[in-house]
Structures are given as C-alpha cells and as structure tokens.
Amino acid sequence: MNIIERLRAPDGCPWDRKQTLETLRTSITEEAYELADAITKKNMAEIKEEAGDLLLQVVFVASLANEAGAFDMKDVVRTVCDKLIRRHPHVFGNVKAEDSDEVLRNWEKIKAEERKEKHENLSILAGIPDGLPPLLKAYRIQGKVKHVGFDWPAGETEPLFTKLDEEIQELKEAAKENDPDHMTEELGDVLFMAVNIARRLNVDPDAALNTVCRKFTKRFMIMEELARNEGKSISDYTLEELDSFWDKAKEILRR
Numbered sequence: 001m002n003i004i005e006r007l008r009a010p011d012g013c014p015w016d017r018k019q020t021l022e023t024l025r026t027s028i029t030e031e032a033y034e035l036a037d038a039i040t041k042k043n044m045a046e047i048k049e050e051a052g053d054l055l056l057q058v059v060f061v062a063s064l065a066n067e068a069g070a071f072d073m074k075d076v077v078r079t080v081c082d083k084l085i086r087r088h089p090h091v092f093g094n095v096k097a098e099d100s101d102e103v104l105r106n107w108e109k110i111k112a113e114e115r116k117e118k119h120e121n122l123s124i125l126a127g128i129p130d131g132l133p134p135l136l137k138a139y140r141i142q143g144k145v146k147h148v149g150f151d152w153p154a155g156e157t158e159p160l161f162t163k164l165d166e167e168i169q170e171l172k173e174a175a176k177e178n179d180p181d182h183m184t185e186e187l188g189d190v191l192f193m194a195v196n197i198a199r200r201l202n203v204d205p206d207a208a209l210n211t212v213c214r215k216f217t218k219r220f221m222i223m224e225e226l227a228r229n230e231g232k233s234i235s236d237y238t239l240e241e242l243d244s245f246w247d248k249a250k251e252i253l254r255r
Helices: 002-008 014-018 021-041 044-067 073-086 100-117 134-146 158-177 180-200 205-229 239-254
Strands: none
Touching: 002 014, 002 044, 021 044, 021 205, 044 073, 134 180, 134 205, 158 180, 180 205, 205 239
C-alpha cells in the first residue's frame, strides 16, 4: 500500500496518478489471464511473478477506494476472512460435511441466505458475472446447478457422449438449412454439451482448449519456418503441401 500511495502522491508517477477503478478493469482481466496462462504452463517462477502482478491490482483497487473514503486493504482482507469463516461452518462451526460435493452444496445455501439478507436475486446463477468468457461461464453454470441436483446421473459417461452426438446431428441439419440463427443455436448446444463432458471427466475445458491452441500455434510456427527455409511464404503452398508440412511439424515436436 505504501508504494502505491507514494506513486499516487502529487510528486509521484503521472501514469499511476491518472488511474481510476474503471481504467484498472482491463489490467485486472489481463493479469488474471496471464496468471492462468502461467499455471497452464506449470512455470512456477512465472506463476510467482504473475500472482504478484494480480495482487498489485487488488492493492491498487483498495488504494483508490481508500482515497474515496470507501474502504482500505485491511477491510478487503477482513471481509474475505469473515466470508471464509462464515462459509466453512464444517471447519469453524458444528456443521458436518462428508465430502467436497457436500461442502459446495452448503456453500451455495449460505450464499443464498446472504443474498436473501441483502435483498438480491436469489437464483444460484445470479452471481455468475456476465463478463466471463463463454466457455468458463458454461462450466460455472453447470457446476452451480449440479449443487442442487440438476445434473446428469452419476456413473457412466456414455449418455453424455450420446447426447453430444445428437447435438452434432442437429447442427448438421441446421447447416443444411443454412440458417445462421439456427446454426448458432445448435453450435452453442454442441459446445455446451462438450463442456458438460469435460466437467464429468474432471477436465478444465478452458485449460484444455488453451493447451490445444498452444499446440496448434507451435506446429503452425514450425510450418512457417519450413516454408521460409524453402524461400517461400506459407501462403504459396497448396493445401496438400501444407498437410505435409503439418505432419513434419508434428514429427519435429515429437522429437
């Protein structure tokens, strides 16, 4: 806090003095993604650095709020500590919780009581931010409704794959109609069901897609290098030739 206050002082940093809660929104999102990316790469040194960058944004927010007379960093820490104690009655109280699923069910009940006291929307989905990336939002929605029993039956995953096949078939039919709105809806159903399967398999769909994107990027960059080695641009090749480059890139990465 002292460093931020010094940067915000009249003789401090012009850039830091210009910042507001609104201007910090983008930085907060970017830092969160950079930390998530470091975690995906399992780079502990990078995780440490990015965690610090994200923490800096929280401290900055608290400093701006303190200037406005709203709250300070101590209030932020006190609030989250009180919340953790209140929402873990199985640790700090007499409530029994046999497993993590029961913990989450109790968590949702406590949150519902909190929303009721504040006269807020009582839906368990009300707390999911509109600004979440759609893939993560789908994952959160499904996880939330699971806590009240609205989920696929436990056990076999085959019914989920069967449903995914049904959704894909409906997307194919929509594609034949060439109706943009219908195709958008059916593709959304396919993606939503794919997230359902990821959740059942205990796979983070956001991390999975990010891993595939990184893998694709590495392979494509090798393809571009192969093209440059031949004195050409990658756009100079036919699709068949590019497929050959793709196979070579896969082999290079395997080695």
